[in-house]
């Protein structure tokens with residue numbers, strides 16, 4: 029019910045009877061199983077609460093509600109809220125937020141415990157990447173929820189082998205990225221990881237902007253007013269700024285490699301702009317995975333792979349380096365599986381062209397969120413800096429949730445390095461401070477029970493799951509403040 | 510008038526007839542000339558505005574006021590404010606803030622143009638520091654304005670040769686310092702600066718806490734409730750956290766050296782707690798520069814120096830390293846000049862034991878502020894994170910200024926690296942965002958004209974002066990927002 033209606037027109041109808049020779053069908057099945065499982069868990073919440081609501085005048089209500097919750101959601105609800113229903117009425121907003129947070133928590137813990145997308149199997153890609161001349165691939169997709177699956181699904185890369193750092197409109201923080209570059213160089217110098225500093229590989233910074241082939245004027249990148257050209261140019265400019273910052277700040281020919289990728293959020297097909305030896309990219313020149321899917325569909329795997337390589341070469345400037353061409357050919361080949369994944373969805377494509385996020389993710393972290401359109405991200409340290417992103421998020425959820433009487437669920441999260449003494453305490457304090465500022469900015473919604481928060485932190489050195497600091501849905505301690 | 514009354518009792522009266530054999534009298538003279546010049550410029554503002562105010566019913570008021578301002582302050586006032594006085598009354602609050610900002614701006618530009626404290630003459634100290642086994646000295650004094658002169662005056666070090674990063678209560682940011690450590694290591698690896706990475710020198714992190722010998726219960730560190738023991742322990746704990754963070758995060762025996770210094774803000778005498786080989790320090794064990802000043806006062810320079818070295822050795826744990834002992838002996842010797850500087854002040858000591866700051870400095874930067882009790886610092890990126898420090902600052906200035914009808918002058922400042930494309934624009938945007946948040950938090954004072962701001966940025970790569978972005982005292986453009 030919360031989804032926008034299916035779109036009638038499909039970009040490439042009926043091309044999926046025969047799989048493409050280079051797509052990985054078993055991986056597609058695994059990815060689909062994972063995605064459907066997670067979505068089903070979230071989508072069960074509303075129908076289950078409706079049933080529970082219908083029960084609420086029955087005698088043994090609490091018991092029956094718990095049985096139902098256990099059966100449909102896989103967990104019990106807080107007894108307190110159910111027990112008080114006879115006198116206070118059933119607080120369905122709190123139950124909804126509580127259930128959503130619990131579902132998210134279980135999803136996250138499962139992700140860190142099981143590695144369901146096999147993101148930790150990094151050796152093969154690490155080696156391939158280095159053979160192409162790069163020691164780190166650092167990707168900034170737009171923070172739009174429709175790109176949350178960029179690494180694991182769209183590009184089919186193990187998340188453990190790349191750095192993902194999303195920014196609204198791909199406008200990544202140059203200073204922060206320079207710091208990361210220094211950290212990586214230091215590691216190469218000091219520890220020889222991922223390779224020694226004298227190996228002539230480069231740090232590869234990738235920007236992934238996005239557009240919509242079905243509804244280009246409305247469903248493109250909101251941060252750039254759905255202007256595809258602007259989105260691409262902004263990403264490219266930021267890449268150039270980063271390269272210049274490195275070259276100006278460090279001597280001895282320090283430099284980085286750059287790459288610009290566009291994503292069609294309706295088909296998940298990528299188009300890649302190849303750089304010349306100086307990192308210059310032509311925004312009118314790209315290799316298009318969607319077209320290549322069709323062009324190489326009836327070939328043998330070898331011939332299809334050769335066709336892709338030739339197309340990438342043709343789209344590359346004369347001075348493009350050979351490793352970059354090989355890497356891009358691999359990304360395009362990986363993307364074919366995702367193109368097929370989308371084409372073989374029930375209905376022949378994504379049912380949700382627009383926003384359909386289930387919760388807001390605010391703070392730093394969220395590595396476990398690898399599914400499209402599940403989450404609205406606002407990566408930030410403070411409300412003061414991130415207010416525009418938070419305001420956009422609230423407006424989106426006013427439409428998705430508040431207009432239907434549902435609260436906006438916000439997960440406030442800060443990851444920390446457990447190796448650093450005091451880091452956990454500082455992350456907790458940071459989460460609490462952010463929460464106070466958030467509750468202050470969205471005071472009215474909070475007072476109406478229409479905005480709930482769960483505060484979590486995570487030790488990213490330990491590789492363990494989430495630690496819940498507090499939530500606004502749990503009963504507040506008597507006399508607390 | 511804004512100064513608290515002189516204190517009657519002086520710690521060590523009458524010991525300054527004869528200079529100490531190791532003090533540098535000509536440097537003391539230069540430092541005193543600089544300090545008096547800067548203070549006089551600030552202290553001229555109120556008397557001059559009083560005179561101007563008295564003139565304000567005269568005919569040619571604007572002209573006469575400008576002559577007076579030029580003569581007494583060295584600059585003219587904005588004509589607009591003077592011209593409007595006949596009808597709107599003379600806006601003395603705005604004139605005060607305007608004059609203060611102009612005085613600060615001139616002081617800062619002079620500092621960067623002339624290097625009056627010779628902070629860029631770093632070679633000798635760099636070499637000495639490395640000979641002691643350290644490649645960088647990174648000092649965190651408390652952000653209290655009474656420690657703003659810690660580097661140039663108290664320790665007599667060239668500011669260009671050390672890193673100063675102040676924090677309220679010396680509670681420095683461990684993560685930020687780890688990043689700095691990585692940056693320094695990277696520079697050693699990549700550029701051999703200040704020495705190559707295979708040289709077995711260490712990064713030296715110093716904390717300088719403070720206390721008051723004259724009024725220990727009230728004029729100690731406010732962040733620790735004037736509890737000296739607590740202030741020292743908190744600094745020591747932060748140092749240990751930093752060392753542990755480095756050791757846990759990096760392999761191959763990465764480590765750092767630590768040092769804890771206490772400052773008596775009444776006499777500027779330091780006491781130094783020497784670390785053993787593991788960086789452990791005994792808070793009850795220290796070498797006291799004040800006592801050494803007296804004990805070595807009648808000796809020859811050689812004998813005095815030997816006496817200091819012996820005292821430092823005696824205060825050092827058995828396993829303390831020899832380079833650390835030599836460094837501390839040097840710091841103590843340097844400090845003797847400052848002890849004499851304070852003892853030879855008119856009145857035999859500082860007239861201001863408590864707060865006497867002229868303005869608040871908010872943001873990141875302020876390298877040029879090297880004078881005691883001139884400035885209340887709130888180093889921060891956002892009001893959200895720095896609110897407690899800002900609130901303390903406003904309370905202090907409510908007493909110093911607002912209670913006398915004077916506005917609180919706030920300099921909002923962000924330094925940036927001009928080598929990094931877009932960095933200036935981001936610094937400006939940061940200053941504007943902070944200013945909006947500040948004006949929002951202190952709304953009432955702003956509306957009453959009792960809190961004024963000047964926004965400045967500075968390219969720290971260029972070594973040039975300040976760039977003024979805007980001020981709240983300049984006439985706002987008609988129809989502006």
Ligand SMILES: [Zn+2]
Nearest residue numbers: 170172197249
């Ligand atoms: Zn976008």
Ligand SMILES: [Zn+2]
Nearest residue numbers: 444445488489
């Ligand atoms: Zn981490």
Ligand SMILES: [Zn+2]
Nearest residue numbers: 651653730731
């Ligand atoms: Zn203090």
Ligand SMILES: [Zn+2]
Nearest residue numbers: 925926969970
């Ligand atoms: Zn700088």
